[in-house]
Amino acid sequence: MAFLQGVKLAFTILALATPSWAIGVAPGQIQNFVTFGDSYTDSSYYPSADGGYxxxxxxxxxxxxxxxxxxxxxxxxxNLLTYRPFPPIMGWQFPAYLNETRNGTLELNSNETIYTIWIGTNDLGVNALLTGSDAPTTSIVQVRQCAVDVLNMLYESGARNFIMQNILPLDLTILYSNYSYPNTYWNLERNTTGWNVHMTELVRAGNEITSLKLDALLPTLPDAHIASFDSYGLFTDMYNNPQNYFNGTAPYNVTGCIHSCVYSIDSTAAPACTITNGTDADSFMWYDELHPSQQSARILARELTAVMMGEDNQWTTWLS
Incomplete structure (x- = not known):
């Protein structure tokens, strides 16, 4: 009897152990979050690339x-893989974070802080893998390895809680759709069907590569809690079932955008821009030809907040 009571006590202690013994984060555990990424995540200015917050x-x-x-x-x-004249994670964002944590500007409790990584849109897109980058030997394998390396470097710096967001279906954006038009991001001729097919494959391959590389990395990260957030699945569901997500006063619209600018090829004329205002805007999935709308941003925020609060979320798989 004493032995059985001892076994029960041991299991009780395990059940009440610190979060590092469990999968995921506990409700109320996370107080801070740190973001790395591109314009989809940039909170440093207003209005942001989606026209709002x-x-x-x-x-x-x-x-x-x-x-x-x-x-x-x-x-x-x-930028060593896919160069753009903007602050990359490896060459600017991560060093800036390290500098602030080391000089005391930023002091964060690792148990109460979660780190989000959402990158890939610009690596895969125009002037990069889709059209050819300055480093022609760069492949989708390398740019997704880079994203996983970011997580590993954060872990080595002391971080323990992570959300890795996969790439949303870029082939559904106006820029990379098969019905695209000359716009702010690309106003030259192109084969829209070819771009759409190529981007579809880049995104799907990139997400699968990321998943496999995360699985391989996990055994080397004791005490880490890593959530894989399915941005691809969420945005695909928004596209296919807009009635579940959008509540504006205009008809649902997942193939157009709030701020559309149509250019004329081989012309210096100003673009013809159309802007949707007021509550009609909440019916749109896209703000412009590349960026999600404010309503899409709020939906994404709602889902990711649930993850950070330790709640169940249909788009999230805790890997550790």
Missing amino acids: SWPTWAAMYGDLDLYGFARSGATCS
Whole structure:
């Protein structure tokens, strides 16, 4: 009997152990979040690339969390792989974070802080993998390895809680759709069907590569809690079932955008821009030809806040 009571006590202790013994984060555990990424996540200016507040700003409000945003518009994972004249994660964002933590500007309790990584849009897109980058030997394998390396470097710096967001279905954006038109991001001729097919494959391959590389990394990260957030699945569901997400006063619209600018090829004429205002805007999935709308940002924030609050979420798989 004494032996059985001892076994029961041991299991009780295990059940009440610190979060590092469990999968995921506990409700109320996370007080801060730190973001790395591109314009989809950049909270450093207003209005952001989606015409309003970026999703981290909404999440900070929804969850009463402290936000520390290092994501910057235009960023890639590494400019050594896919160069763009913007602050990449590897060359600017991560060093800026390290500098602030080492000089005492930023002091965060690792148990109460979660780190989000959402990168890839610019690595895969125009002037990068889709059309050819300055480093022609760069492949989708390398740019997704880079994203996983970011998580590993954060872990080595002391971080323990992470959300890795996969790439949303870029082939559903106006820029990379098969019905695209000359716009702010690309106003030259192109094969829209070819772009759409190529981007579809890049995104799907990139997400699968990321998943496999995360699985391989997990055994080397004791005490880490890593959530894989399915941005691809969420945005695909928004596209296919807009009635479940959008509540504006205009008809649901997942193939157009709030701020559309149509250019004329081989012309110096100003673009013809159309802007949707007021509550009609909440019916749109996209703000412009590349960026999600404010309503999409709020939806994403709602889902990610649930993850950070330790709640069940259909788009999230805790890997550790």
